Amino acid sequence: MERKVYWIEGDGIGPEIWSVAKPVIDATLRKAYHDEHSIEWHELLAGDKAVAQTGVPLPDATIEALSLADVAIKGPLGTPVGGGMRSLNVAIRQKFDLYACIRPIVWFRGVISPMRKPENVDMIIFRENTEDVYAGIEFKAESAEAVKLINFMNNELGTTITENCAIGIKPMTEFGSKRLVRAAIEHAIKHTLPSVTLVHKGNIMKFTEGAFLAWGYEVAQEFGDAVVTEKEVKKGASSVGKVIIKDRIADAMFQEALLHPKDYSVIATPNLNGDYLSDALAAQVGGLGIAPGVNMSDRFAFFEATHGTAPLAAGKDIANPCSLLLSAAMMLDYMEFPKAGTALRDAIISLINKKTVTPDLAAEMENATSVSCSEFGRLLIKELAS
Numbered sequence: 001m002e003r004k005v006y007w008i009e010g011d012g013i014g015p016e017i018w019s020v021a022k023p024v025i026d027a028t029l030r031k032a033y034h035d036e037h038s039i040e041w042h043e044l045l046a047g048d049k050a051v052a053q054t055g056v057p058l059p060d061a062t063i064e065a066l067s068l069a070d071v072a073i074k075g076p077l078g079t080p081v082g083g084g085m086r087s088l089n090v091a092i093r094q095k096f097d098l099y100a101c102i103r104p105i106v107w108f109r110g111v112i113s114p115m116r117k118p119e120n121v122d123m124i125i126f127r128e129n130t131e132d133v134y135a136g137i138e139f140k141a142e143s144a145e146a147v148k149l150i151n152f153m154n155n156e157l158g159t160t161i162t163e164n165c166a167i168g169i170k171p172m173t174e175f176g177s178k179r180l181v182r183a184a185i186e187h188a189i190k191h192t193l194p195s196v197t198l199v200h201k202g203n204i205m206k207f208t209e210g211a212f213l214a215w216g217y218e219v220a221q222e223f224g225d226a227v228v229t230e231k232e233v234k235k236g237a238s239s240v241g242k243v244i245i246k247d248r249i250a251d252a253m254f255q256e257a258l259l260h261p262k263d264y265s266v267i268a269t270p271n272l273n274g275d276y277l278s279d280a281l282a283a284q285v286g287g288l289g290i291a292p293g294v295n296m297s298d299r300f301a302f303f304e305a306t307h308g309t310a311p312l313a314a315g316k317d318i319a320n321p322c323s324l325l326l327s328a329a330m331m332l333d334y335m336e337f338p339k340a341g342t343a344l345r346d347a348i349i350s351l352i353n354k355k356t357v358t359p360d361l362a363a364e365m366e367n368a369t370s371v372s373c374s375e376f377g378r379l380l381i382k383e384l385a386s
C-alpha cells in the first residue's frame with residue numbers, strides 16, 4: 001500500500017534534519033515490509049522557504065492541501081519577525097483545529113538525564129491546543145481596546161482593574177476540554193495504561209481550570225466500568241483492569257513528575273500547563289532534541305519535531321534529527337505500520353546505546369562518539385540493514 005504523506009521542511013535546522021529523516025523513514029518501511037508498503041511524499045511550503053518562493057509564510061496551496069490531508073509531518077518553523085502572524089505553529093493548530101498536542105515522554109538507556117531513576121519516567125501528555133491564553137486574545141497596556149475593556153469590566157462587572165493594565169483573556173469551553181480528556185482516556189484504554197491524571201490550576205482559576213477538572217470527571221463517566229476514580233480506589237474500589245482517573249494541581253504535578261514519576265502515565269491538561277509540562281518532562285529524559293510529538297484533530301494528525309529552528313546550529317550539520325525521527329516513528333504507528341515504527345525506534349535506541357550520537361547528546365555522555373547529523377543518518381540506515 002502506498003500512503004500519501006505531506007511534509008514541510010521547516011526553517012533553521014529543518015532542511016538538515018529532513019535530509020536525514022526522509023531516506024531513513026523510507027529505509028525503515030523497506031526493512032519492515034519490503035515493498036509491501038511505502039510513502040508517497042508531497043512537499044508543502046511553509047516558513048522561510050514559502051516566503052522565498054511565494055512571498056507569504058503559509059501559502060493558500062499549503063492550507064488547501066492540509067485541509068484535505070489525514071497525515072503530515074513537519075520540521076520546526078520559526079516565528080516570522082514583524083509578520084502579521086503571532087506564530088505559524090499556533091496558526092496551523094488553530095486553522096485545522098488540531099486540538100490535542102500529544103507528547104510521549106520515555107527515557108532511552110544511555111541518554112544523560114537529571115533524574116536518579118529515569119527509567120521510571122514513562123508518561124504521555126495530552127495538551128489542549130486551541131483554547132486557554134493561547135487563543136491569542138490580549139491587548140497591550142493603554143491600547144484603546146484595553147482601556148475599553150477595562151472600563152466595561154470596572155463599570156459593568158464590578159472589577160477594580162487599574163486603567164493602564166495589559167489584558168489577556170483565557171477562554172475555555174466544555175466542548176474543548178471534554179474532547180481533549182476523552183482522547184486521553186481513549187488512549188489509556190486502548191493501550192491498557194494504568195491512569196489518566198487531570199492537571200489543572202482550578203484552586204485559583206475556578207471557572208476555567210476548575211471547570212476543566214469538573215468536565216474531565218464528567219467525561220470519565222462516559223467510560224463506565226472501564227475507569228475508576230482515585231478517590232473511589234482509596235475508599236476500597238477495585239482498579240483491576242480499569243484506568244484510574246486522578247487529578248493534580250499543576251504546580252504540585254511538576255514536583256510529582258520529579259519525585260514519583262512511576263505514579264503517572266497519561267496526563268490531560270489545558271494549553272498553558274501542557275506547554276510548560278511538555279518541556280519540563282522532556283528535560284527529565286534528555287531534552288527536546290529527542291522528544292517526539294503530534295498535533296491532532298479527529299481527522300488529521302500532524303507530526304512534528306518538537307524543538308525550534310535552533311538558528312545557531314543551522315547549516316553546521318550538527319543538529320540532532322531524533323525528535324523528527326521519533327515523531328516519524330509515531331506517525332508510522334498511527335498509519336498502522338507498527339513494525340516500521342518499532343524498527344525505527346529500535347535503530348535509534350541501538351545507536352544511542354552504542355553512544356554514537358550527535359554533538360548535543362555527546363557533550364553530555366561519557367566516552368561518546370560525536371557524529372554529524374548526516375553521518376548519524378547514514379549509521380541509522382546501516383543499523384536498519386543489519
Ligand code: NAI
Nearest residue numbers: 076077078079089289306307308309310311313319320360
Ligand atoms: P530551539 O528549540 O530552536 O533551541 C533551543 C536550544 O536547543 C538551542 O540551544 C538549540 O541549539 C538547541 N536545539 C534545539 N533543537 C536541537 C536539535 N534538534 N539538535 C541540537 N540542538 C538543538 O528554541 P528557540 O531558540 O527558543 O527558538 C528558535 C525558533 O524556533 C523561534 O523562532 C521559535 O519560535 C521557533 N520554535 C518553533 C517550534 C516548532 O516549530 N514546533 C517550537 C519551538 C520554537
